[in-house]
Amino acid sequence: MAIGEEIGNARKRQGLTQEELSMKLPISRESISKYEKGGRSVPKDMRKHIAEGIDDTELYFATWNEAAGVVSIPFFNGEHIDQHPASMKHLVQFETNEALEQLERLSWVKPIHTRTDREKEEVKQAIVEVLDAAASMINLVAVLCREHKFSMKQIFKAWRSSLKVRRYSK
Incomplete structure (x- = not known):
């Protein structure tokens, strides 16, 4: 569109x-x-x-x-998405659990240059799972903002300020 x-x-x-x-x-x-x-x-x-x-x-x-472009999170409005907040919460839980399980399978101590092609593919899969979890969370934020008539702009401004206070960003 x-x-x-x-x-x-x-x-x-x-x-x-x-x-x-x-x-x-x-x-x-x-x-x-x-x-x-x-x-x-x-x-x-x-x-x-x-x-x-x-x-x-x-x-x-x-x-x-x-x-x-492709380095963004899409709005979840596909035919298999129920945007009710409770449904979105369950989607977040499911996607987050999948991501954590995939991350647990990775070797975090093995040097990158010694990884096999199979291990590199496992890292790519873990990245995709983490993106699924992140996207579901951001979509839940959007749904909650819409449902409660919160300004997404104001929520993000407050959140960004909290990141600076916690020294997560400059």
């Missing part, structure tokens, strides 16, 4: 008109309309402002994917 269409869908999910969104941003209603219809491409420097102005969980995933 094109980013303009994603913006339109997110705006509607949040109950915003194009006019209301334009009042939050340095963009005219006409420009927003053109972005959503695909008549004009969304400038890269405006995407962050638009995503924050709408503050929609699914749009954050879409803009992250567009910015980072």
Whole structure:
């Protein structure tokens, strides 16, 4: 789906008109309309402002994917996903347990240059399992934010501040 269409869908999910969104941003209603219809491409420097102005969980995933490509976490909305918070919690538990089991199978003391091709494949599989667990957790955050009408932007701001306080990041 094109980013303009994603913006339109997110705006509607949040109950915003194009006019209301334009009042939050340095963009005219006409420009927003053109972005959503695909008549004009969304400038890269405006995407962050638009995503924050709408503050929609699914749009954050879409803009992250567009910015980072394959190095991003997708929004889980496939046919086998139940986005009820309890179902997502169970998915997190399942994926986390799989990741931990895979990590337990790895040798953490063997030097990297001595690993066999099979052992390297096991490391790749462990990475995939960890990504599954991380993605399920971030999707649970999104679902909880949406369900409780929390701003995902504000939750992430507070979390990033807590990382600095705990000296996990600079």
